Amino acid sequence: MxxxxxxxxxxxxxxxxxxxxxxxxxxxxxxxxxxxxxxxxxxxxxxxxxxxxxxxxxxxxxxxxxxxxxxxxxxxxxxxxxxxxxxxxxxxxxxxxxxxxxxxxxxxxxxxxxxxxxxxxxxxxxxxxxxxxxxxxxxxxxxxxxxxxxxxxxxxxSSGDSLHKRGYRSATNIAPINEVLAAGLVMLSGYKGDENFIDPMCGSGTILIEAAMIANNIPANINRKHFAFENWKDYDEDLYFVIQDALLKKITSSHFKIMGFDKAPSAIKKAQQNIINANLEEFIGVHHVNFFNSKKEVFGKTTILFNPPYGERLNINVEEFYRKIGDTLKHNYENSTAWLITSDIQALKYVGLRTSKRVPLKNADLDCRFVKYELYEGSKKMKKQIDIGE
Structure with a gap:
């Protein structure tokens, strides 16, 4: 042994x-x-x-x-x-x-x-x-x-190319989020596939794909073509396939919805192609929708997680943009938990919602915050009253 x-x-x-x-x-x-x-x-x-x-x-x-x-x-x-x-x-x-x-x-x-x-x-x-x-x-x-x-x-x-290169992403937008960071955000949010999931600014679909793999217990690098250890002198191909088959047998099937929105038709096309590459089209739906004109249409608890434009990606009025994020979440997405990552720490004050958690992270060389907003049905005060039976 x-x-x-x-x-x-x-x-x-x-x-x-x-x-x-x-x-x-x-x-x-x-x-x-x-x-x-x-x-x-x-x-x-x-x-x-x-x-x-x-x-x-x-x-x-x-x-x-x-x-x-x-x-x-x-x-x-x-x-x-x-x-x-x-x-x-x-x-x-x-x-x-x-x-x-x-x-x-x-x-x-x-x-x-x-x-x-x-x-x-x-x-x-x-x-x-x-x-x-x-x-x-x-x-x-x-x-x-x-x-x-x-x-x-x-x-x-033992890996060779960075493990963020999963093998499914053939089409990207400007400044796509790294797959490892995307998976980390989903896991930090606590999402496990036991509720609905929405990325309202999905871009090329990386966060959606990582969330779907987590929800269905699909190994992260199952689509990857090669690992460096396959060139090693002691590589055991039989053992490799035994390990791979054991992981494949643990794949489950979540029945909750995983959805992505984007206002750009080109982004939707790229997301759809990447989702097909990852063999996840039966689990993820992407729609040509402007988040600011959207509302929650799925029943039950929902995790909202997104990577809005920031830094060089944002050529619009920062205050107005982040205020619209807060207004849309507050008025149209009750009974949800929303998470977003940004390097524009000052912009968060324009959201107008109180964060219940802030996690410091790095996105490439940018210092970021991954923040959580809890969106209740009605006011937070009403939620507390219900919880204590008043």
Whole structure:
């Protein structure tokens, strides 16, 4: 039986707790939250499972060496001490990515990548009189170098391309939301598929697709064509398909409505194409509707979650736009919970509704807030009276 080993899942700032919860529910051991990462233990099969199923991970790394380093020479020697033929053939290809956060290293990450590449190439040249080639696009092995203060961690990247590249999105609008962030927003909202869901400014449909996959327990990366671990020397194809089949058997079927609106016909067409790519057309409906002219037409509790334009995407009157969001929610969407993300923190005051929760997040380099509004039938005071039986 294969022993468990340590892994690290990389995520976005603010989603660490969500990712840790995902990992525990999948069966990971020793789950520990870090900054933009969560470490855990599992076996080879769990590594496959994590890549296929995790919604809020950007990549899954398998550390193969940690050591203290104080300069480039220490880095070079630490890399040279690894038996690289265990992971990479001399006829194979590799690529290196680096993240450096240390006052001992004044050079940039690109230089550290080049220094690490030289160390690996020299290792093979010394031992086999030949060196593997670098292939930045489709390497056989992708290596991740992380230096934090004086600690070096050398890892194999089991994912390859970022896990936000689910494989369903062929059409996008301006500044589409990252799939990992979209899934994180849905999970932070508490939505599990047990009520209706509306994205009233759906764009190319990413939030809707992630919500539908969550509602029906569909693995996040089931549409993805390739993972880096499939190139590894110890790749077990039979085990991979056993893991994949077990995840597919857990898919459920939610009967609640998942709907998207957008005022742009071009956005609706793109959303429809992406939904078809994700094989979710039976679960999601998208409609050419201006949210500000809409009203809730579904019965029962509803989660409303959207990513309204902000920053460079917004070329209109901010005060008027956000005030209309608040008015539409207040008057037309009673008995709902509304969530929205924005980097325009000041614009939130124009919504005119009290937030019941504010979550700090990052969208690329933008500092954002993910805020919650509880929309009751009648006034909040009336809701309290009903709750206490007055």
């Amino acid at each position: 294969e022993r468990d080993f340590k892994m690290t899942a990389i995520t976005m700032a603010g989603l660490e707790e969500v990712l840790a919860d995902e990992l525990r529910k999948l069966g990971a051991q020793n789950v520990k939250e870090g900054i933009r990462n969560v470490s855990f233990k599992g076996d080879k099969g769990f590594m496959y499972k994590a890549n296929i199923a995790l919604r809020t991970a950007i990549r899954v790394l398998k550390p193969i060496k940690t050591s203290k380093v104080f300069d480039e020479e220490d880095l070079y020697e630490a890399i040279q001490r690894i038996k690289w033929e265990r992971y990479l053939d001399v006829e194979g290809t590799f690529a290196i990515g680096a993240v450096v956060n240390s006052k001992n290293f004044t050079t940039n990450s690109h230089y550290i990548s080049l220094k690490s590449k030289d160390a690996i190439a020299d290792y093979f040249m010394h031992k086999y009189k030949k060196r593997p080639n670098v292939d930045l696009k489709y390497p056989d092995v992708k290596i991740h170098i992380h230096i934090h203060k004086e600690w070096l961690t050398i890892s194999l990247d």
